[in-house]
Amino acid sequence: MTADERPAIEFRNVDIVFGDKQAEALRLIDAGKTRDEILKATDSVLGAAGVNLSVRRGEICVLMGLSGSGKSTILRAVNRLNEVARGEVHVLHRxxxxxxxxxxxxxxxxxxxxxxxxxxxxxxxLPWRTVRQxxxxxxxxxxxxxxxxxxIVDEKLAMVGLTKWADKYxxxxxxxMQQRVGLARAFATDADILLMDEPFSxxxxxxxxxxxDELLELQQSIRxxxxFVSHDLDEAMKLGNRIAIMQDGRIVQAGQPEDILLSPATPYVAEFVRHMNPLNVLRGSAVMRPVRAIKREAGALLLDEAGGVRLEVDASDRPVSVHIEGHxxxxxxxxxxxxxxxxPCDVIVAPVDLKLRAAIALKRQTNHPILLVDDLGRLAGLCDDEEIYRGLLQRSEPRA
Known part of the structure; x- marks a missing residue:
């Protein structure tokens, strides 16, 4: 496995306990006891239990949950501000x-x-130091x-828009602006990994x-x-390439924002996403009808039930032409x-990561079928009325 393929951060069966009776607390963790039961029996606080999580290089992974769920506890294990009682925390270093x-x-x-x-x-x-210092x-x-x-610092201050404030306190x-100084300080060391503990709350x-918005824009260039720790679901869904939701020291679901919104794994997660606006999260890839499920006839794909809209594709499934009722x-x-x-057109071709909000806007303007294609222009799926409605209606249905 190359360095590019290795996780930048990997938690392996991590348990964190605050208190003097760690061995007894670990035994109770293995017995499946809850945080409250462990506290009552040992007077020790369960910070994290059985945490397994990989964070890929260049991604934003958001740890979220209610206060006390273990988010910051796990974050601070990455630089060992919190000691691990059991398990491993691997960081890609040099x-x-x-x-x-x-x-x-x-x-x-x-x-x-x-x-x-x-x-x-x-x-x-530090109040006695200037912004630059x-x-x-x-x-x-x-x-x-x-x-x-x-x-280096002046370069990073320019990046966060603080050049004119370099000599201020x-x-x-x-x-x-103070939080921008914190960002510049983190960027200045050129560290590969940034830990962000509710930085905007x-x-x-x-x-x-x-x-x-500025963090997302910067991430496009700094990678x-x-x-990132947050207790705000909107923030997590906006920033995270992946999200890990924590409850009582345990990760109860981890995945892409779309996966969590459409398929919450537990009632706890379902309650979290119940009031989330899917238009701010879902993309076409999450709701589309995949190309394999589109009916084909005589080498053409039928984009409507009646077969009046026929799409011709090449050998690699790249859209070539479309015929409407034979024309x-x-x-x-x-x-x-x-x-x-x-x-003006009869069928729309859009990227597979088309935002659901944008898909609805296109349908409202044109009412045309929307074809979603990958980076190579190959057809990935269809995002039409049925797919949009299904995505909206299924967003809060927990998995069995």
Missing amino acids: DRPVDVARCDERVLRDIRTHTVSMVFQQFAL NAGLGLELQGLSVSERNR AHELSGG ALDPLIRAKLQ KTIL GGTLGHADGDEGQVDH
Whole structure:
């Protein structure tokens, strides 16, 4: 397995217990006892139990759940701010996996200095330091010269829009700007892994939404591995490539946002997603009728029940032409975000990750069938009225 294929972070059967009777608490975990039962029997707090989770390189994985569910406990095991009672926490460090829970102090210090960086909820800025000095703290600990630190820091401050504030102090900045300093400080060390512990929860909703958008935009260029803690489902669904939902120290479901919304694994998860707006989460790939399920006749795909809309494809299932009731039609192309087609047409071709909101906008404007294609232009499936309605209606049905 190459470094690119290895997980950036991997939890293997991780148990975390706070208290003096860890051995007894672990025995009770193995016996399937609840957090409350363990607390009553041992006076120890169950932080995490049986946690297994892999985080791929370059993805944003969101840990979410109610307060006390274990989100921050797990996050802080990645840089060993929390000690693991049992299990392994592997971090890809210098192109090889290292068990942070068991490595020596020298390796741990190297991981904290170069591989893993952290953004805190309450900013954690030093009030006697300027913005530039705060952002350069990690580089200072690495031993870089002042000139080299300032060069890197100024680049990161520009990235987060704080160039003009470099010589100001924390109390002169708004909450949103202070959190940007925290982001710049995390980016400055060029760590591959960012731990973000509810970094936007202390901000007002408008600033919070803006920073979420900015983080997603930055991620397009920096491609860091981000483990993000949130108790807000909208935030988790917006940011996460994958989401792990925790309850009482255990992960009860992990997967892509669409999977969790359409197929909640437990009543607890179903309750979480019940009031979630599917238009903000679902994409065409989650609701489409796959190409294998589309009826074919004489080499053409039939896009409607009556067979009046026939799609011709090449040998690789790339759309070539369309016929409507025997007459030649036209194919138009739409992007995945805005729900706009490039020219008048009879059938729309769109990316497979077309947002459901955009699909509905296209249907409202044109009422044409929507073909979803992959990155190579091959037909992946059909997203028409039936598929859209089915996706909306199924979003809160728990699996049996």
